Amino acid sequence: MTNEQVLDNLNVVVDKRLEGLSEMDQEIHQALSAKGFEVPNLTPEGRKQVQELTQLEIPVGNSASILRPAPGRDFRKALELYQETMDRLKNAGKKGSKKGSSAADGSSSKMQHLRGKRPIIIIPKGMKPPLTMLNAFEFFGNRKYLARDKVLALKRAGKQTSPPSTTFRHALDARNGKGTVEFELMDNPKNKLGHDMKEWDRVVCVVSLGAAWQFKDWPQGFNNPVDLFGRTKGVFFSMEGDKIPAELQKWRVQQFKLHRDKRGMDSVVWASFWKNMEEFMAVKKRELLPDNE
Secondary structure (H helix, E strand, C coil), rough: CHHHHHHHHHHHHHHHHHCCCCCCCCHHHHHHHHCCCCCCCCCCCHHHHHHHHHHHHCCCCCCCHHHHCCCCCCHHHHHHHHHHHHHHHHHHHHHHHHHHHHHHHHHHHHHHHHHHCEEEEEEECCCCCCCCCCCCCHHHHHHCCCCCHHHHHHCCCCCCCCCCCCEEEECCCHHHHEEEEEEEEEEHHHHCCCCHHHCCCEEEEEECCHHHHCCCCCCCCCCCCCHHHHHHHHHHEEEEECCHHHHHCCEEEEEEECCCCCCCHHHHHHHHHHHHHHHHHHHHHHHHCCCCC
């Protein structure tokens, strides 16, 4: 059976299958069909030219011959090198696994003092940051952003007489455990935590100003951007359209933009923050999450 006959038989089968399809499916099949693009049979003159060209071809190799080594040579050395490399990687993996396991156990044991403690979110001071102690509780705890001037207006009107709360409870996503975690907000960690490094270990998030002087007086390990944002979750909140500090671009800090007018977007930013915050804690500060084992 020739190739042409095989293709004709296939076309017959396809045509029969098309009969049971919907009109749209038939149109799709027709659009994808090769009909109209058939290669015409070669004329006797064309066939003769092809034969002449074929006779002039000089075969230099095929898929099998190019893998044959030159006389007196083979691939034994390459196979030996490959095996040696794989053996080294395998042994290194076993050693690394043991070291990693012991390191993880050691790290976990060092953080046992965090169990039952409140994780801390450090808020910046000042009048310019979108989030300060004036409105941090409303955003982190109630997923609602209140601008500084609005909070002050409420105070002047006597509608907000008590100071903003510094603690709130957050319900965890089911993927990161069950239950709630009580967080603590503060903007003066140097005074509240002093030089007690076990207390500083409770810091899980730092809301950055975008300037290194914000944490220059903090203890070692927390007083430079590289160390600080390697052990805590660094975030930066700005209003839509605000200029981002150039210094911030070099740090491991996640940026969040608050809309100036659309308060319905606050919950979207809030959800994004907590998704990333919980994922960070699940990896870096697992001891501060509920133990559901």
